[in-house]
């Protein structure tokens with residue numbers, strides 16, 4: 500016999516489209532980054548990827564100790580709405596996603612995402628970004644999300660388009676790296692545009 504408490508739980512599941520938590524996507528779960536995750540981040544080289552694709556420059560070679568120090572910051576609890584989270588798929592760590600420059604008054608946030616090289620092109624970035632944005636729009640009452648993308652980063656340009664972000668601005672020649680100047684593309688999406696594309700659940 501179905502216990503009344505289970506009916507309540509089933510109703511909860513229905514109201515979240517079968518997900519047991521808002522942090523669960525189709526194939527990924529977002530969770531806190533732990534110290535045990537750090538060796539996996541170090542082995543992938545994703546820290547250097549984030550310097551180039553997230554900050555727009557090729558960094559000096561540094562030791563794993565220095566990289567570990569940088570990664571340890573991600574294990575701290577979120578400050579306000581600024582968070583760094585691990586992306587897990589089938590129980591395996593596959594990347595990370597973070598928010599920055601969050602302004603709860605205007606309801607504006609920026610985000611960045613990185614997937615480990617061997618796990619790319621499996622839809623994990625799309626899934627992780629929609630989970631993150633659904634949380635900020637439906638739980639934290641945010642109104643818009645933005646992404647800054649360098650013009651040399653074609654995978655990310657395509658990712659923003661697939662997610663439904665619009666190009667809202669272009670800072671011409673704003674970065675110099677790898678011997679050339681590149682633009683910074685500014686992408687944005689409102690919560691209404693997100694709902695229209697991805698559904699409100």
Ligand SMILES: CC(C)(COP(=O)(O)OP(=O)(O)OC[C@H]1O[C@@H](n2cnc3c(N)ncnc32)[C@H](O)[C@@H]1OP(=O)(O)O)[C@@H](O)C(=O)NCCC(=O)NCCS
Nearest residue numbers: 552612613614619620621622623624625654655657658661
């Ligand atoms: C950009 C990045 C996060 C994409 O992650 P991913 O899990 O491979 O992306 P998905 O599998 O969810 O792909 C979503 C869409 O992104 C685009 N895309 C992803 N990788 C691409 C590539 N190598 N070339 C062209 N388009 C690509 C496609 O439009 C794709 O949709 P499709 O598969 O239906 O064509 C990943 O390449 C990465 O970690 N890059 C380094 C860090 C970075 O650049 N982060 C973004 C900073 S703004």
